[in-house]
Amino acid sequence: MLHAIHVVNVDPHYTSQQCNRCGTIDKESRNKSRYICKHCGHTDYADVHAAKNIRDTYAGRCNRTGIPSIGEAINTVPAV
Numbered sequence: 001m002l003h004a005i006h007v008v009n010v011d012p013h014y015t016s017q018q019c020n021r022c023g024t025i026d027k028e029s030r031n032k033s034r035y036i037c038k039h040c041g042h043t044d045y046a047d048v049h050a051a052k053n054i055r056d057t058y059a060g061r062c063n064r065t066g067i068p069s070i071g072e073a074i075n076t077v078p079a080v
């Protein structure tokens with residue numbers, strides 16, 4: 001039986017530079033593997049922090065059912 005997953009493209013700009021808590025964009029906040037917001041002091045692992053921004057960008061485009069809004073580019077790929 002084949003199952004399908006949805007793949008959604010998210011613009012990666014600033015995902016590693018924008019604070020997930022306060023929204024400030026500052027490339028100086030990334031320090032190697034750590035993200036330390038110079039505005040609010042929020043800290044996280046840089047890659048995890050960027051992934052949260054990608055998640056939130058995607059979630060912000062979904063309606064209440066979790067389905068991307070009409071017009072969203074979705075590629076349906078069979079799961080292996």
Ligand SMILES: [Zn+2]
Pocket residue numbers: 019020021022023024037038039040041042
């Ligand atoms: Zn911040």
